[in-house]
Amino acid sequence: MLSSRTKHILHCLLLLTVITVFEWCSGGVKLGDQINDLDPWERYGYVGCVVLYLLRLLAFLSLPQVMFNFIGLTIYNAFPDKVTLKGSPLLAPFLCIRIVTRGDYPQLVRDNVARNMAKCTDAGLENFIVEVVTDKSVGLSTHRRIREVIVPPLYRPKSGALFKARALQYCLEEGPNYLADTDWIVHLDEETLLTENSVRGILNFVLDGKHQFGQGLITYANEDVVNWVTTLADSFRVADDMGKLRLQFYMFHRPLFSMKGSYVVTQGWLTALAASGGVAGDLAIFNSRHHRSNTTRSIPATSSHSGDAGNK
Incomplete structure:
Protein backbone atom coordinates (compact mmCIF):
# COMPACT_ATOMS: atom_id res chain seq x y z
CA MET A 1 0.00 0.00 0.00
CA LEU A 2 1.50 3.31 -1.07
CA SER A 3 1.83 6.06 1.52
CA SER A 4 0.18 9.43 1.00
CA ARG A 5 3.59 11.04 0.43
CA THR A 6 4.48 8.50 -2.28
CA LYS A 7 1.13 9.05 -3.99
CA HIS A 8 1.70 12.80 -3.96
CA ILE A 9 5.18 12.44 -5.49
CA LEU A 10 3.77 10.23 -8.26
CA HIS A 11 0.99 12.77 -8.78
CA CYS A 12 3.55 15.58 -9.20
CA LEU A 13 5.62 13.51 -11.63
CA LEU A 14 2.52 12.71 -13.69
CA LEU A 15 1.53 16.39 -13.74
CA LEU A 16 4.98 17.44 -14.96
CA THR A 17 4.94 14.68 -17.58
CA VAL A 18 1.55 15.74 -18.92
CA ILE A 19 2.67 19.39 -19.14
CA THR A 20 5.92 18.46 -20.90
CA VAL A 21 4.23 16.17 -23.44
CA PHE A 22 1.53 18.75 -24.16
CA GLU A 23 4.08 21.53 -24.70
CA TRP A 24 6.12 19.36 -27.05
CA CYS A 25 3.12 18.10 -29.07
CA SER A 26 1.57 21.56 -29.36
CA GLY A 27 4.79 23.15 -30.58
CA GLY A 28 5.31 25.22 -27.46
CA VAL A 29 8.76 23.68 -27.06
CA LYS A 30 10.82 23.15 -30.21
CA LEU A 31 14.01 21.16 -30.38
CA GLY A 32 16.68 20.77 -33.05
CA ASP A 33 15.36 20.89 -36.61
CA GLN A 34 11.94 22.06 -35.44
CA ILE A 35 13.28 25.56 -34.86
CA ASN A 36 12.64 27.84 -37.85
CA ASP A 37 13.79 31.36 -38.68
CA LEU A 38 10.42 32.70 -39.87
CA ASP A 39 10.20 36.50 -39.62
CA PRO A 40 6.58 37.27 -38.58
CA TRP A 41 6.96 40.99 -39.39
CA GLU A 42 7.84 40.17 -42.96
CA ARG A 43 5.36 37.30 -43.30
CA TYR A 44 2.23 38.97 -41.86
CA GLY A 45 3.04 42.67 -42.04
CA TYR A 46 3.21 45.10 -39.15
CA VAL A 47 -0.53 45.36 -38.54
CA GLY A 48 -1.16 41.63 -38.78
CA CYS A 49 1.83 40.83 -36.61
CA VAL A 50 0.78 43.29 -33.89
CA VAL A 51 -2.74 41.82 -33.88
CA LEU A 52 -1.42 38.27 -33.64
CA TYR A 53 0.97 39.15 -30.80
CA LEU A 54 -1.82 40.90 -28.88
CA LEU A 55 -4.00 37.82 -29.25
CA ARG A 56 -1.20 35.63 -27.94
CA LEU A 57 -0.65 37.96 -24.99
CA LEU A 58 -4.27 37.43 -23.93
CA ALA A 59 -3.25 33.98 -22.72
CA PHE A 60 -1.21 35.64 -19.97
CA LEU A 61 -4.40 36.95 -18.35
CA SER A 62 -4.93 33.52 -16.84
CA LEU A 63 -1.30 33.16 -15.74
CA PRO A 64 -1.87 34.12 -12.05
CA GLN A 65 -4.59 31.49 -11.67
CA VAL A 66 -2.55 28.90 -13.55
CA MET A 67 0.45 29.51 -11.30
CA PHE A 68 -1.67 29.29 -8.15
CA ASN A 69 -3.20 26.03 -9.37
CA PHE A 70 0.19 24.52 -10.20
CA ILE A 71 1.82 25.57 -6.93
CA GLY A 72 -1.16 24.45 -4.86
CA LEU A 73 -1.27 21.04 -6.54
CA THR A 74 2.44 20.42 -5.96
CA ILE A 75 3.42 21.89 -2.58
CA ASP A 81 -4.06 11.00 5.55
CA LYS A 82 -7.17 10.43 7.62
CA VAL A 83 -8.05 13.46 9.74
CA THR A 84 -7.35 12.98 13.45
CA LEU A 85 -9.31 14.90 16.07
CA LYS A 86 -7.17 17.36 18.02
CA GLY A 87 -9.70 17.81 20.81
CA SER A 88 -12.82 16.37 22.33
CA PRO A 89 -16.07 16.91 20.39
CA LEU A 90 -17.74 17.52 23.76
CA LEU A 91 -15.73 20.74 24.09
CA ALA A 92 -16.65 22.02 20.62
CA PRO A 93 -18.86 25.12 20.32
CA PHE A 94 -22.37 24.87 18.94
CA LEU A 95 -22.52 24.02 15.23
CA CYS A 96 -25.40 24.84 12.90
CA ILE A 97 -25.25 22.87 9.65
CA ARG A 98 -27.30 25.19 7.45
CA ILE A 99 -28.57 23.77 4.15
CA VAL A 100 -30.09 26.20 1.62
CA THR A 101 -32.54 24.92 -0.99
CA ARG A 102 -35.46 26.07 -3.11
CA GLY A 103 -37.38 22.96 -2.09
CA ASP A 104 -37.74 21.56 -5.61
CA TYR A 105 -36.31 18.17 -4.61
CA PRO A 106 -37.76 17.37 -1.17
CA GLN A 107 -36.79 13.68 -1.19
CA LEU A 108 -33.17 14.53 -1.98
CA VAL A 109 -33.11 17.03 0.88
CA ARG A 110 -34.67 14.58 3.36
CA ASP A 111 -32.24 11.81 2.42
CA ASN A 112 -29.18 14.05 2.64
CA VAL A 113 -30.27 15.57 5.95
CA ALA A 114 -30.55 12.08 7.44
CA ARG A 115 -27.17 11.04 6.06
CA ASN A 116 -25.41 14.22 7.21
CA MET A 117 -26.86 13.92 10.70
CA ALA A 118 -25.71 10.30 10.88
CA LYS A 119 -22.18 11.29 9.84
CA CYS A 120 -22.06 13.98 12.51
CA THR A 121 -23.17 11.50 15.15
CA ASP A 122 -20.68 8.86 13.97
CA ALA A 123 -17.87 11.42 14.22
CA GLY A 124 -18.77 12.07 17.86
CA LEU A 125 -20.35 15.48 17.35
CA GLU A 126 -22.84 16.30 20.11
CA ASN A 127 -23.54 20.02 20.14
CA PHE A 128 -25.10 20.60 16.71
CA ILE A 129 -28.28 21.06 14.69
CA VAL A 130 -29.11 20.51 11.02
CA GLU A 131 -31.10 23.46 9.68
CA VAL A 132 -32.79 23.52 6.26
CA VAL A 133 -33.64 26.95 4.84
CA THR A 134 -36.13 26.56 2.00
CA ASP A 135 -38.65 28.47 -0.08
CA LYS A 136 -41.06 25.52 0.03
CA SER A 137 -41.65 22.94 2.74
CA VAL A 138 -39.71 19.70 2.22
CA GLY A 139 -41.53 17.72 4.92
CA LEU A 140 -38.66 17.03 7.31
CA SER A 141 -39.32 14.65 10.17
CA THR A 142 -39.63 16.06 13.67
CA HIS A 143 -36.34 15.75 15.52
CA ARG A 144 -34.57 17.77 18.18
CA ARG A 145 -31.56 18.15 15.89
CA ILE A 146 -33.48 19.08 12.74
CA ARG A 147 -34.98 22.49 12.03
CA GLU A 148 -36.84 23.62 8.92
CA VAL A 149 -36.99 27.34 8.14
CA ILE A 150 -39.39 28.42 5.38
CA VAL A 151 -38.63 31.83 3.89
CA PRO A 152 -41.89 33.82 3.45
CA PRO A 153 -42.62 34.61 -0.23
CA LEU A 154 -43.11 38.30 0.56
CA TYR A 155 -39.90 38.64 2.56
CA ARG A 156 -37.66 41.42 1.23
CA PRO A 157 -34.39 42.07 3.08
CA LYS A 158 -33.27 45.66 3.62
CA SER A 159 -30.06 44.92 1.75
CA GLY A 160 -32.01 44.00 -1.38
CA ALA A 161 -30.42 40.54 -1.47
CA LEU A 162 -31.93 37.93 -3.78
CA PHE A 163 -31.95 34.15 -4.22
CA LYS A 164 -29.58 32.29 -1.88
CA ALA A 165 -28.40 35.46 -0.16
CA ARG A 166 -32.03 36.35 0.56
CA ALA A 167 -32.63 33.00 2.27
CA LEU A 168 -29.47 33.32 4.34
CA GLN A 169 -30.36 36.87 5.29
CA TYR A 170 -33.77 35.72 6.56
CA CYS A 171 -32.03 33.33 8.97
CA LEU A 172 -30.21 36.29 10.49
CA GLU A 173 -33.34 38.32 11.21
CA GLU A 174 -34.30 38.83 14.83
CA GLY A 175 -37.15 36.32 14.80
CA PRO A 176 -35.70 33.27 13.01
CA ASN A 177 -32.16 33.72 14.32
CA TYR A 178 -31.41 31.81 17.50
CA LEU A 179 -27.61 31.61 17.24
CA ALA A 180 -25.09 33.41 19.41
CA ASP A 181 -22.17 35.32 17.92
CA THR A 182 -19.80 32.60 19.12
CA ASP A 183 -21.69 29.79 17.39
CA TRP A 184 -20.46 28.36 14.10
CA ILE A 185 -22.39 27.86 10.86
CA VAL A 186 -21.53 25.25 8.23
CA HIS A 187 -23.12 26.33 4.93
CA LEU A 188 -24.04 23.50 2.57
CA ASP A 189 -26.02 23.07 -0.63
CA GLU A 190 -28.87 20.58 -0.76
CA GLU A 191 -26.78 17.98 -2.58
CA THR A 192 -23.64 18.28 -0.42
CA LEU A 193 -22.85 15.29 1.78
CA LEU A 194 -20.52 15.41 4.76
CA THR A 195 -17.95 12.71 5.44
CA GLU A 196 -16.50 11.71 8.80
CA ASN A 197 -13.21 13.30 7.74
CA SER A 198 -14.96 16.58 6.91
CA VAL A 199 -16.73 16.61 10.28
CA ARG A 200 -13.41 16.00 12.06
CA GLY A 201 -11.80 18.74 9.98
CA ILE A 202 -14.56 21.18 10.93
CA LEU A 203 -14.20 20.26 14.61
CA ASN A 204 -10.44 20.80 14.49
CA PHE A 205 -10.99 24.11 12.72
CA VAL A 206 -13.45 25.52 15.28
CA LEU A 207 -11.55 24.12 18.27
CA ASP A 208 -8.35 25.72 17.00
CA GLY A 209 -10.01 29.15 17.05
CA LYS A 210 -7.30 30.92 15.03
CA HIS A 211 -9.58 31.76 12.10
CA GLN A 212 -13.22 32.78 11.84
CA PHE A 213 -13.80 31.75 8.25
CA GLY A 214 -12.99 28.51 6.45
CA GLN A 215 -13.65 26.61 3.24
CA GLY A 216 -13.19 22.91 2.51
CA LEU A 217 -12.73 20.65 -0.49
CA ILE A 218 -15.75 19.20 -2.32
CA THR A 219 -15.46 16.13 -4.54
CA TYR A 220 -17.93 15.00 -7.19
CA ALA A 221 -19.23 11.79 -8.79
CA ASN A 222 -18.95 9.79 -5.57
CA GLU A 223 -22.24 7.99 -6.17
CA ASP A 224 -24.52 7.18 -9.11
CA VAL A 225 -23.77 9.44 -12.06
CA VAL A 226 -26.86 11.05 -13.57
CA ASN A 227 -25.15 12.89 -16.41
CA TRP A 228 -21.55 12.15 -17.40
CA VAL A 229 -21.06 15.45 -19.24
CA THR A 230 -22.05 17.64 -16.29
CA THR A 231 -20.19 15.35 -13.90
CA LEU A 232 -16.93 15.71 -15.82
CA ALA A 233 -17.45 19.47 -16.03
CA ASP A 234 -17.96 19.64 -12.26
CA SER A 235 -14.91 17.45 -11.61
CA PHE A 236 -12.67 20.24 -12.89
CA ARG A 237 -13.66 22.21 -9.80
CA VAL A 238 -11.90 19.63 -7.61
CA ALA A 239 -8.55 20.54 -9.17
CA ASP A 240 -9.42 24.21 -8.68
CA ASP A 241 -10.15 23.51 -5.00
CA MET A 242 -6.96 21.52 -4.46
CA GLY A 243 -4.77 24.02 -6.27
CA LYS A 244 -5.76 27.66 -6.44
CA LEU A 245 -8.26 27.86 -3.58
CA ARG A 246 -6.18 25.84 -1.14
CA LEU A 247 -3.07 27.93 -1.80
CA GLN A 248 -4.86 31.27 -1.39
CA PHE A 249 -6.44 30.19 1.91
CA TYR A 250 -3.44 28.38 3.43
CA MET A 251 -0.79 30.91 2.45
CA PHE A 252 -2.61 34.25 2.18
CA HIS A 253 -5.73 33.64 4.31
CA ARG A 254 -7.79 35.56 1.77
CA PRO A 255 -10.09 34.67 -1.16
CA LEU A 256 -7.82 36.36 -3.72
CA PHE A 257 -9.48 34.81 -6.77
CA SER A 258 -12.73 33.11 -5.83
CA MET A 259 -14.48 30.80 -3.41
CA LYS A 260 -17.36 28.33 -3.38
CA GLY A 261 -20.82 28.86 -1.98
CA SER A 262 -20.94 25.49 -0.24
CA TYR A 263 -18.87 23.95 2.57
CA VAL A 264 -18.24 27.37 4.06
CA VAL A 265 -17.68 27.55 7.82
CA THR A 266 -18.14 30.88 9.60
CA GLN A 267 -18.86 32.26 13.01
CA GLY A 268 -22.26 33.85 13.54
CA TRP A 269 -21.09 37.46 13.73
CA LEU A 270 -19.03 37.16 10.53
CA THR A 271 -21.98 35.65 8.66
CA ALA A 272 -24.20 38.58 9.64
CA LEU A 273 -21.54 41.03 8.48
CA ALA A 274 -20.94 39.31 5.14
CA ALA A 275 -24.63 38.90 4.33
CA SER A 276 -25.10 42.66 4.51
CA GLY A 277 -23.30 43.11 1.19
CA GLY A 278 -26.51 43.97 -0.68
CA VAL A 279 -27.40 42.89 -4.18
CA ALA A 280 -23.72 42.36 -5.01
CA GLY A 281 -23.76 39.60 -2.40
CA ASP A 282 -26.09 37.48 -4.53
CA LEU A 283 -23.20 36.44 -6.73
CA ALA A 284 -20.60 36.27 -3.96
CA ILE A 285 -22.43 36.18 -0.65
CA PHE A 286 -19.30 36.65 1.38
CA ASN A 287 -17.72 39.69 -0.25
CA SER A 288 -13.94 39.80 0.00
CA ARG A 289 -14.00 43.38 1.28
CA HIS A 290 -15.47 42.06 4.52
CA HIS A 291 -12.56 39.67 5.12
CA ARG A 292 -9.77 40.64 7.44
CA SER A 293 -6.21 39.41 7.25
CA ASN A 294 -5.53 36.11 9.03
CA THR A 295 -9.18 35.11 9.35
CA THR A 296 -9.60 32.74 6.42
CA ARG A 297 -8.24 29.24 6.04
CA SER A 298 -8.80 26.06 4.07
CA ILE A 299 -10.30 23.22 6.11
CA PRO A 300 -8.20 20.04 5.74
CA ALA A 301 -11.10 17.70 5.05
CA THR A 302 -13.37 16.69 2.22
CA SER A 303 -17.10 16.63 1.69
CA SER A 304 -18.83 15.25 -1.37
CA HIS A 305 -21.76 15.87 -3.68
CA SER A 306 -24.51 13.31 -3.99
CA GLY A 307 -24.65 12.42 -7.67
CA ASP A 308 -23.77 15.37 -9.88
CA ALA A 309 -25.16 18.53 -11.41
CA GLY A 310 -28.08 16.55 -12.73
CA ASN A 311 -29.50 16.53 -9.21
CA LYS A 312 -29.75 20.29 -8.99
Whole structure:
Protein backbone atom coordinates (compact mmCIF):
# COMPACT_ATOMS: atom_id res chain seq x y z
CA MET A 1 0.00 0.00 0.00
CA LEU A 2 1.50 3.31 -1.07
CA SER A 3 1.83 6.06 1.52
CA SER A 4 0.18 9.43 1.00
CA ARG A 5 3.59 11.04 0.43
CA THR A 6 4.48 8.50 -2.28
CA LYS A 7 1.13 9.05 -3.99
CA HIS A 8 1.70 12.80 -3.96
CA ILE A 9 5.18 12.44 -5.49
CA LEU A 10 3.77 10.23 -8.26
CA HIS A 11 0.99 12.77 -8.78
CA CYS A 12 3.55 15.58 -9.20
CA LEU A 13 5.62 13.51 -11.63
CA LEU A 14 2.52 12.71 -13.69
CA LEU A 15 1.53 16.39 -13.74
CA LEU A 16 4.98 17.44 -14.96
CA THR A 17 4.94 14.68 -17.58
CA VAL A 18 1.55 15.74 -18.92
CA ILE A 19 2.67 19.39 -19.14
CA THR A 20 5.92 18.46 -20.90
CA VAL A 21 4.23 16.17 -23.44
CA PHE A 22 1.53 18.75 -24.16
CA GLU A 23 4.08 21.53 -24.70
CA TRP A 24 6.12 19.36 -27.05
CA CYS A 25 3.12 18.10 -29.07
CA SER A 26 1.57 21.56 -29.36
CA GLY A 27 4.79 23.15 -30.58
CA GLY A 28 5.31 25.22 -27.46
CA VAL A 29 8.76 23.68 -27.06
CA LYS A 30 10.82 23.15 -30.21
CA LEU A 31 14.01 21.16 -30.38
CA GLY A 32 16.68 20.77 -33.05
CA ASP A 33 15.36 20.89 -36.61
CA GLN A 34 11.94 22.06 -35.44
CA ILE A 35 13.28 25.56 -34.86
CA ASN A 36 12.64 27.84 -37.85
CA ASP A 37 13.79 31.36 -38.68
CA LEU A 38 10.42 32.70 -39.87
CA ASP A 39 10.20 36.50 -39.62
CA PRO A 40 6.58 37.27 -38.58
CA TRP A 41 6.96 40.99 -39.39
CA GLU A 42 7.84 40.17 -42.96
CA ARG A 43 5.36 37.30 -43.30
CA TYR A 44 2.23 38.97 -41.86
CA GLY A 45 3.04 42.67 -42.04
CA TYR A 46 3.21 45.10 -39.15
CA VAL A 47 -0.53 45.36 -38.54
CA GLY A 48 -1.16 41.63 -38.78
CA CYS A 49 1.83 40.83 -36.61
CA VAL A 50 0.78 43.29 -33.89
CA VAL A 51 -2.74 41.82 -33.88
CA LEU A 52 -1.42 38.27 -33.64
CA TYR A 53 0.97 39.15 -30.80
CA LEU A 54 -1.82 40.90 -28.88
CA LEU A 55 -4.00 37.82 -29.25
CA ARG A 56 -1.20 35.63 -27.94
CA LEU A 57 -0.65 37.96 -24.99
CA LEU A 58 -4.27 37.43 -23.93
CA ALA A 59 -3.25 33.98 -22.72
CA PHE A 60 -1.21 35.64 -19.97
CA LEU A 61 -4.40 36.95 -18.35
CA SER A 62 -4.93 33.52 -16.84
CA LEU A 63 -1.30 33.16 -15.74
CA PRO A 64 -1.87 34.12 -12.05
CA GLN A 65 -4.59 31.49 -11.67
CA VAL A 66 -2.55 28.90 -13.55
CA MET A 67 0.45 29.51 -11.30
CA PHE A 68 -1.67 29.29 -8.15
CA ASN A 69 -3.20 26.03 -9.37
CA PHE A 70 0.19 24.52 -10.20
CA ILE A 71 1.82 25.57 -6.93
CA GLY A 72 -1.16 24.45 -4.86
CA LEU A 73 -1.27 21.04 -6.54
CA THR A 74 2.44 20.42 -5.96
CA ILE A 75 3.42 21.89 -2.58
CA TYR A 76 0.39 20.56 -0.67
CA ASN A 77 -0.22 16.84 -0.33
CA ALA A 78 -2.98 15.83 -2.76
CA PHE A 79 -3.56 12.58 -0.84
CA PRO A 80 -3.80 13.60 2.82
CA ASP A 81 -4.06 11.00 5.55
CA LYS A 82 -7.17 10.43 7.62
CA VAL A 83 -8.05 13.46 9.74
CA THR A 84 -7.35 12.98 13.45
CA LEU A 85 -9.31 14.90 16.07
CA LYS A 86 -7.17 17.36 18.02
CA GLY A 87 -9.70 17.81 20.81
CA SER A 88 -12.82 16.37 22.33
CA PRO A 89 -16.07 16.91 20.39
CA LEU A 90 -17.74 17.52 23.76
CA LEU A 91 -15.73 20.74 24.09
CA ALA A 92 -16.65 22.02 20.62
CA PRO A 93 -18.86 25.12 20.32
CA PHE A 94 -22.37 24.87 18.94
CA LEU A 95 -22.52 24.02 15.23
CA CYS A 96 -25.40 24.84 12.90
CA ILE A 97 -25.25 22.87 9.65
CA ARG A 98 -27.30 25.19 7.45
CA ILE A 99 -28.57 23.77 4.15
CA VAL A 100 -30.09 26.20 1.62
CA THR A 101 -32.54 24.92 -0.99
CA ARG A 102 -35.46 26.07 -3.11
CA GLY A 103 -37.38 22.96 -2.09
CA ASP A 104 -37.74 21.56 -5.61
CA TYR A 105 -36.31 18.17 -4.61
CA PRO A 106 -37.76 17.37 -1.17
CA GLN A 107 -36.79 13.68 -1.19
CA LEU A 108 -33.17 14.53 -1.98
CA VAL A 109 -33.11 17.03 0.88
CA ARG A 110 -34.67 14.58 3.36
CA ASP A 111 -32.24 11.81 2.42
CA ASN A 112 -29.18 14.05 2.64
CA VAL A 113 -30.27 15.57 5.95
CA ALA A 114 -30.55 12.08 7.44
CA ARG A 115 -27.17 11.04 6.06
CA ASN A 116 -25.41 14.22 7.21
CA MET A 117 -26.86 13.92 10.70
CA ALA A 118 -25.71 10.30 10.88
CA LYS A 119 -22.18 11.29 9.84
CA CYS A 120 -22.06 13.98 12.51
CA THR A 121 -23.17 11.50 15.15
CA ASP A 122 -20.68 8.86 13.97
CA ALA A 123 -17.87 11.42 14.22
CA GLY A 124 -18.77 12.07 17.86
CA LEU A 125 -20.35 15.48 17.35
CA GLU A 126 -22.84 16.30 20.11
CA ASN A 127 -23.54 20.02 20.14
CA PHE A 128 -25.10 20.60 16.71
CA ILE A 129 -28.28 21.06 14.69
CA VAL A 130 -29.11 20.51 11.02
CA GLU A 131 -31.10 23.46 9.68
CA VAL A 132 -32.79 23.52 6.26
CA VAL A 133 -33.64 26.95 4.84
CA THR A 134 -36.13 26.56 2.00
CA ASP A 135 -38.65 28.47 -0.08
CA LYS A 136 -41.06 25.52 0.03
CA SER A 137 -41.65 22.94 2.74
CA VAL A 138 -39.71 19.70 2.22
CA GLY A 139 -41.53 17.72 4.92
CA LEU A 140 -38.66 17.03 7.31
CA SER A 141 -39.32 14.65 10.17
CA THR A 142 -39.63 16.06 13.67
CA HIS A 143 -36.34 15.75 15.52
CA ARG A 144 -34.57 17.77 18.18
CA ARG A 145 -31.56 18.15 15.89
CA ILE A 146 -33.48 19.08 12.74
CA ARG A 147 -34.98 22.49 12.03
CA GLU A 148 -36.84 23.62 8.92
CA VAL A 149 -36.99 27.34 8.14
CA ILE A 150 -39.39 28.42 5.38
CA VAL A 151 -38.63 31.83 3.89
CA PRO A 152 -41.89 33.82 3.45
CA PRO A 153 -42.62 34.61 -0.23
CA LEU A 154 -43.11 38.30 0.56
CA TYR A 155 -39.90 38.64 2.56
CA ARG A 156 -37.66 41.42 1.23
CA PRO A 157 -34.39 42.07 3.08
CA LYS A 158 -33.27 45.66 3.62
CA SER A 159 -30.06 44.92 1.75
CA GLY A 160 -32.01 44.00 -1.38
CA ALA A 161 -30.42 40.54 -1.47
CA LEU A 162 -31.93 37.93 -3.78
CA PHE A 163 -31.95 34.15 -4.22
CA LYS A 164 -29.58 32.29 -1.88
CA ALA A 165 -28.40 35.46 -0.16
CA ARG A 166 -32.03 36.35 0.56
CA ALA A 167 -32.63 33.00 2.27
CA LEU A 168 -29.47 33.32 4.34
CA GLN A 169 -30.36 36.87 5.29
CA TYR A 170 -33.77 35.72 6.56
CA CYS A 171 -32.03 33.33 8.97
CA LEU A 172 -30.21 36.29 10.49
CA GLU A 173 -33.34 38.32 11.21
CA GLU A 174 -34.30 38.83 14.83
CA GLY A 175 -37.15 36.32 14.80
CA PRO A 176 -35.70 33.27 13.01
CA ASN A 177 -32.16 33.72 14.32
CA TYR A 178 -31.41 31.81 17.50
CA LEU A 179 -27.61 31.61 17.24
CA ALA A 180 -25.09 33.41 19.41
CA ASP A 181 -22.17 35.32 17.92
CA THR A 182 -19.80 32.60 19.12
CA ASP A 183 -21.69 29.79 17.39
CA TRP A 184 -20.46 28.36 14.10
CA ILE A 185 -22.39 27.86 10.86
CA VAL A 186 -21.53 25.25 8.23
CA HIS A 187 -23.12 26.33 4.93
CA LEU A 188 -24.04 23.50 2.57
CA ASP A 189 -26.02 23.07 -0.63
CA GLU A 190 -28.87 20.58 -0.76
CA GLU A 191 -26.78 17.98 -2.58
CA THR A 192 -23.64 18.28 -0.42
CA LEU A 193 -22.85 15.29 1.78
CA LEU A 194 -20.52 15.41 4.76
CA THR A 195 -17.95 12.71 5.44
CA GLU A 196 -16.50 11.71 8.80
CA ASN A 197 -13.21 13.30 7.74
CA SER A 198 -14.96 16.58 6.91
CA VAL A 199 -16.73 16.61 10.28
CA ARG A 200 -13.41 16.00 12.06
CA GLY A 201 -11.80 18.74 9.98
CA ILE A 202 -14.56 21.18 10.93
CA LEU A 203 -14.20 20.26 14.61
CA ASN A 204 -10.44 20.80 14.49
CA PHE A 205 -10.99 24.11 12.72
CA VAL A 206 -13.45 25.52 15.28
CA LEU A 207 -11.55 24.12 18.27
CA ASP A 208 -8.35 25.72 17.00
CA GLY A 209 -10.01 29.15 17.05
CA LYS A 210 -7.30 30.92 15.03
CA HIS A 211 -9.58 31.76 12.10
CA GLN A 212 -13.22 32.78 11.84
CA PHE A 213 -13.80 31.75 8.25
CA GLY A 214 -12.99 28.51 6.45
CA GLN A 215 -13.65 26.61 3.24
CA GLY A 216 -13.19 22.91 2.51
CA LEU A 217 -12.73 20.65 -0.49
CA ILE A 218 -15.75 19.20 -2.32
CA THR A 219 -15.46 16.13 -4.54
CA TYR A 220 -17.93 15.00 -7.19
CA ALA A 221 -19.23 11.79 -8.79
CA ASN A 222 -18.95 9.79 -5.57
CA GLU A 223 -22.24 7.99 -6.17
CA ASP A 224 -24.52 7.18 -9.11
CA VAL A 225 -23.77 9.44 -12.06
CA VAL A 226 -26.86 11.05 -13.57
CA ASN A 227 -25.15 12.89 -16.41
CA TRP A 228 -21.55 12.15 -17.40
CA VAL A 229 -21.06 15.45 -19.24
CA THR A 230 -22.05 17.64 -16.29
CA THR A 231 -20.19 15.35 -13.90
CA LEU A 232 -16.93 15.71 -15.82
CA ALA A 233 -17.45 19.47 -16.03
CA ASP A 234 -17.96 19.64 -12.26
CA SER A 235 -14.91 17.45 -11.61
CA PHE A 236 -12.67 20.24 -12.89
CA ARG A 237 -13.66 22.21 -9.80
CA VAL A 238 -11.90 19.63 -7.61
CA ALA A 239 -8.55 20.54 -9.17
CA ASP A 240 -9.42 24.21 -8.68
CA ASP A 241 -10.15 23.51 -5.00
CA MET A 242 -6.96 21.52 -4.46
CA GLY A 243 -4.77 24.02 -6.27
CA LYS A 244 -5.76 27.66 -6.44
CA LEU A 245 -8.26 27.86 -3.58
CA ARG A 246 -6.18 25.84 -1.14
CA LEU A 247 -3.07 27.93 -1.80
CA GLN A 248 -4.86 31.27 -1.39
CA PHE A 249 -6.44 30.19 1.91
CA TYR A 250 -3.44 28.38 3.43
CA MET A 251 -0.79 30.91 2.45
CA PHE A 252 -2.61 34.25 2.18
CA HIS A 253 -5.73 33.64 4.31
CA ARG A 254 -7.79 35.56 1.77
CA PRO A 255 -10.09 34.67 -1.16
CA LEU A 256 -7.82 36.36 -3.72
CA PHE A 257 -9.48 34.81 -6.77
CA SER A 258 -12.73 33.11 -5.83
CA MET A 259 -14.48 30.80 -3.41
CA LYS A 260 -17.36 28.33 -3.38
CA GLY A 261 -20.82 28.86 -1.98
CA SER A 262 -20.94 25.49 -0.24
CA TYR A 263 -18.87 23.95 2.57
CA VAL A 264 -18.24 27.37 4.06
CA VAL A 265 -17.68 27.55 7.82
CA THR A 266 -18.14 30.88 9.60
CA GLN A 267 -18.86 32.26 13.01
CA GLY A 268 -22.26 33.85 13.54
CA TRP A 269 -21.09 37.46 13.73
CA LEU A 270 -19.03 37.16 10.53
CA THR A 271 -21.98 35.65 8.66
CA ALA A 272 -24.20 38.58 9.64
CA LEU A 273 -21.54 41.03 8.48
CA ALA A 274 -20.94 39.31 5.14
CA ALA A 275 -24.63 38.90 4.33
CA SER A 276 -25.10 42.66 4.51
CA GLY A 277 -23.30 43.11 1.19
CA GLY A 278 -26.51 43.97 -0.68
CA VAL A 279 -27.40 42.89 -4.18
CA ALA A 280 -23.72 42.36 -5.01
CA GLY A 281 -23.76 39.60 -2.40
CA ASP A 282 -26.09 37.48 -4.53
CA LEU A 283 -23.20 36.44 -6.73
CA ALA A 284 -20.60 36.27 -3.96
CA ILE A 285 -22.43 36.18 -0.65
CA PHE A 286 -19.30 36.65 1.38
CA ASN A 287 -17.72 39.69 -0.25
CA SER A 288 -13.94 39.80 0.00
CA ARG A 289 -14.00 43.38 1.28
CA HIS A 290 -15.47 42.06 4.52
CA HIS A 291 -12.56 39.67 5.12
CA ARG A 292 -9.77 40.64 7.44
CA SER A 293 -6.21 39.41 7.25
CA ASN A 294 -5.53 36.11 9.03
CA THR A 295 -9.18 35.11 9.35
CA THR A 296 -9.60 32.74 6.42
CA ARG A 297 -8.24 29.24 6.04
CA SER A 298 -8.80 26.06 4.07
CA ILE A 299 -10.30 23.22 6.11
CA PRO A 300 -8.20 20.04 5.74
CA ALA A 301 -11.10 17.70 5.05
CA THR A 302 -13.37 16.69 2.22
CA SER A 303 -17.10 16.63 1.69
CA SER A 304 -18.83 15.25 -1.37
CA HIS A 305 -21.76 15.87 -3.68
CA SER A 306 -24.51 13.31 -3.99
CA GLY A 307 -24.65 12.42 -7.67
CA ASP A 308 -23.77 15.37 -9.88
CA ALA A 309 -25.16 18.53 -11.41
CA GLY A 310 -28.08 16.55 -12.73
CA ASN A 311 -29.50 16.53 -9.21
CA LYS A 312 -29.75 20.29 -8.99
